Structures are given as structure tokens and as C-alpha cells.
Amino acid sequence: MLLLALDTATPAVTVALHDGTSVVASSSQVDARRHGELLLPAVDRVLAEAGLRLDAVTGVVVGAGPGPYTGLRVGLMTADTLGLALGVPVHGLCTLDGLAYAADVEGPFAVATDARRKEVYWARYADPRTRVSEPAVDRPAEIAASLAGLPVVGAGALLYPDAFPDARPPEHVSAAALAALAVERLAAGAELPPPRPLYLRRPDAQVPKNYKVVTPK
Template identity: 70%
Template sequence: MLLLALDTATPAVTVALHDGTGTLAASDETDARRHGELLLPAVDRVLTAAGRGLAEVTDLVVGTGPGPYTGLRVGLATAAALGAARGLPVHGLCTLDGIAWATGLSEPFVVATDARRKEVYWARYADARTRVEGPAVDRPADIADRVAGLPAVGAGALLYPDAFSGVRADLPQHASAGALAGLAATLLAAGEPLQPPVPRYLRRPDARVPAGYKAVTRP
């Protein structure tokens, strides 16, 4: 097994290569505006660092969000293109599940990432592997009672400390492809099915066709 994992659902552009027992190489850059520019060079860099070629990869794993439309689709489109070109299976995993896995927590907690528009993408977990609620998108104040008293992980929790009282700044804020690959390897080894690589947008994209514009036509 040789998993190539990538995620662009958060400001992190993250890629990792995993052999089923551990991460061989990883790249993590944070730039919310350059996902498309940074992702493929990161893939090449990770493969080179591990001394492996794309022809050796057996599976692709991609974070399915939730995340902003523009960034999220970069990772999904790249994984789909690589899978089609090499004839590889492409597996999807919830990005919040990857962040949860990276915490290593064995107690209930919540993961929240920045959804913009003064909202968060969030999910609640019984432990690092078990999601019990979500993912969903909400205003922090609207879910404050539901997450009260729980440790809170992620950039969304850090942004809204009034709603997330148990913020853990020492734990991951953004997605990590290494954690995503580790979770995928664990699930595959246990014979548990992974998800299809279908995006979790949860709401409409920010960019929309303007209303009331005048069409330009030739006379």
C-alpha cells in the first residue's frame, strides 16, 4: 500500500505519502489564495523526498471538506485527474475527520474550521476516530450551548472563543494530509469502506452570477 493524500479544504495546502504504517514524506503550506498554484509542486516535492514515483502509488486519498468552494475543488479535481491518468482508486474522507484524527484525543470534543461569513464548519466527536454529529455549517453563537464544556480544536474555534469555551490552541488548526492518510490507512486495514470523493460544500458558493446585468450583443 502506498497512499498519496492531499487536502485543500482549509487554508492549508497539504500533501503526504503514507506506506500503510507511517508517513514517508509530507508538505504543509498555509495560503488560502494559492491552492491551485501550490498543490502540484507539493505533490512532486513529497514524491521526490520519499524517493518514490507516482507509478508506485496504489491509492489516492482526498479531503472532501467541508470547505470554501474554490479551495476545496482544487484538491478534488487534482485527485480525480491523477486517479484517471494512473487508473488509481480515489477515496474521500471528511476533512474534519482528518483534523480530529490528528488530535489523538480519547475524550469527546469538537472540531471547527473557518467557514467565512462569520460561520464555522464543525462536527462533534466521541474520540479521535468517531464522529457523532455533523459536519454542519452554523454561526458560532447558534451552537454555543451544544458545544459548551467540550475541548474545541481548529481555526474556527480559535476565531470564536466566546462560543467555544474549551479551545485547544496546542492542537491542529488546519487539515493535515499526513493525518488524513493515517486515518485512511487505518480504515482500509480494518476493511472499512471509505467515502467517494464527493465535495461537502454545505452551502452555495460565494461567487454568483450578478442579477440584472445587461447582455452585450452585436448589432
């Protein structure tokens, strides 16, 4: 097995290779505006670090969000394209699950990432491997009472300390954690979901309502 994992659902552009036993190479860069520029060079970089060619990859796993529309699509479309080109399966995993898996937290906790518009994407977890609520998007003040007393992992907690006073690392998801979680679930016989995006709301960019239509004369 050689699993290529990638995620662009948060400001982190993150890629990793997992050989079924451990992560053999990884790369993470935080830049919310350059997902499209940074992702493929990161894939090349981890392959070079591992001393492997792209055709050695036997499967792809991609963070399916939730996340902002544009950044999330970069990772999903790249994963789909690589899967088609290589003829290998492509799996999707919730990005929040990757953050939870990397968290050094015992007992119940939550994960929250930045959803912009003064909102967070979030979910509850019984432990780092077990999500107990569906991903949602809300304003921090609207969920602060329901998460009171719980550690909250991720950039969303750091951005809104009044709502989430017990913020915990990691801030952003890592493809290394996503790959390790995918390998663990596959080894247990679980069927991973297809790479379908978790948008949870409409994109920030909108077509102008009153634009002028130009017709040929």
C-alpha cells in the same frame, strides 16, 4: 501500498505519502488564496523527498470538506485527475475527521473550521476516530451552548474564543493524519466513500443578477 493524500478544504495546502505502515513524506503550507498554485508543486516535493515516482502511487485519498467552494474543488479535481491518469482508486474523507484524528483529546469533543461569513463548519466526536454528528455550518453563537464544556479543535475555535473557550490544536488539517486515518480504515476492511464535496452551502461568488447581455449586431 503507496497512498497519496491531499487536502485543500482549509487554508492549508497539505500533501502526504503513506506506505501502509507510516507516513514517508509530507508537506503543508498555509495560504488560503494559492491552493491552485501550491498543490501540484507540493505533490512533486513529497515524491522527491520519498525518492519515488508518481507511478508508484497505488491510491489517492482527498479531503472532501466541508470547505469553501474554490479551495475545496482544487483538491478534489486534482485527486480525480491523478486517479484517472494513474488508474488507481480515489477515496474521499471528511476533512473534519482528519483534524479529529490528529487531535490529542480524550473523551467527547468537537471540531470547527473557518467557514467564512462569520460561520464555522463543525461536527461532534466521541473520540478521535468516531464522529457522532453530521458536518454542519452555523454561526458560533448558535452552537456555543450545545458545545459548552467540550474542547473544540481547529481554526474555528481559535477565531471565536467567546463561543469556544477551550480551543485545542491542530489548527488546520494535515494530509499525514488524513492518510493515516484512511490506511487504518482500509486495513479494517471499511469501504471509504467516493470523493464527493461537502459544500453545505452555496459558493461565495455569485453571478451578477443585472449584468448587461451583449448580442452581436
